[in-house]
Amino acid sequence: MKKDVIIGRGAEATLYLTKDGVVRKVRHPKKYRLGVIDDNLRFSRTKREKKVYEKLSIPHPKLLGFGDDYLEIEYVDGDVLKDVFDVKYSKLIGEHVATMHDSGIVHGDLTTSNMILKDKTVFFIDFGLSFFSTKVEDKAVDLHLFYRALESKHHKEFEKAFKSFLEGYKKSENYDSVMNRFEIVEKRGRNKHK
Numbered sequence: 501m502k503k504d505v506i507i508g509r510g511a512e513a514t515l516y517l518t519k520d521g522v523v524r525k526v527r528h529p530k531k532y533r534l535g536v537i538d539d540n541l542r543f544s545r546t547k548r549e550k551k552v553y554e555k556l557s558i559p560h561p562k563l564l565g566f567g568d569d570y571l572e573i574e575y576v577d578g579d580v581l582k583d584v585f586d587v588k589y590s591k592l593i594g595e596h597v598a599t600m601h602d603s604g605i606v607h608g609d610l611t612t613s614n615m616i617l618k619d620k621t622v623f624f625i626d627f628g629l630s631f632f633s634t635k636v637e638d639k640a641v642d643l644h645l646f647y648r649a650l651e652s653k654h655h656k657e658f659e660k661a662f663k664s665f666l667e668g669y670k671k672s673e674n675y676d677s678v679m680n681r682f683e684i685v686e687k688r689g690r691n692k693h694k
């Protein structure tokens with residue numbers, strides 16, 4: 501008989517691939533948190549992630565169901581982009597991030613581990629840290645996360661990849677203001693490490 505298998509275990513949630521071929525993301529109780537507070541946090545984060553899913557206009561797996569502490573998400577049968585990364589996907593990723601930002605969504609954990617490549621489409625996943633914001637600062641920090649992720653995970657192609665990512669991101673209506681803020685975020689980061 502087929503069984504559910506665990507495909508991810510983060511700080512926030514456990515991901516199962518169910519015997520029906522669906523991804524189930526469960527926020528199990530955390531024993532170190534007080535009961536009421538824990539329920540509130542798990543339920544509100546699940547609800548926010550559900551709302552983000554419902555508003556997304558970039559490629560993403562379909563939200564198939566939900567409960568107080570879980571989401572059921574379509575399984576994307578592809579490769580985690582981190583494992584098959586190529587500079588040629590960077591511009592497309594930049595375009596998608598621009599579309600997402602322009603719709604008022606900040607991802608919160610932009611890395612190539614949270615993207616799945618299938619049939620030349622890049623699907624975005626893991627909206628556990630996502631939130632609604634139109635602030636230039638939040639978008640710049642989102643880009644900076646991706647910049648750092650490329651630098652550490654794809655060091656060889658990093659500069660080319662980020663340049664071509666920005667060519668895609670140019671389509672954002674706030675490109676100039678986000679990039680101005682990006683410079684400030686980058687300086688702030690460097691000073692912290694001095």
Ligand SMILES: Nc1ncnc2c1ncn2[C@@H]1O[C@H](COP(=O)(O)OP(=O)(O)O)[C@@H](O)[C@H]1O
Nearest residue numbers: 507508509510523561573574575576613625626
């Ligand atoms: N919808 C999905 N389709 C296919 N694989 C997925 C899907 N969602 C998650 N995964 C796999 O599970 C891993 C962990 O999921 P993710 O949502 O990134 O949670 P976390 O990073 O918090 O553990 C992903 O890197 C990916 O390999």
Ligand SMILES: [Mg+2]
Nearest residue numbers: 609613614626
């Ligand atoms: Mg992840």
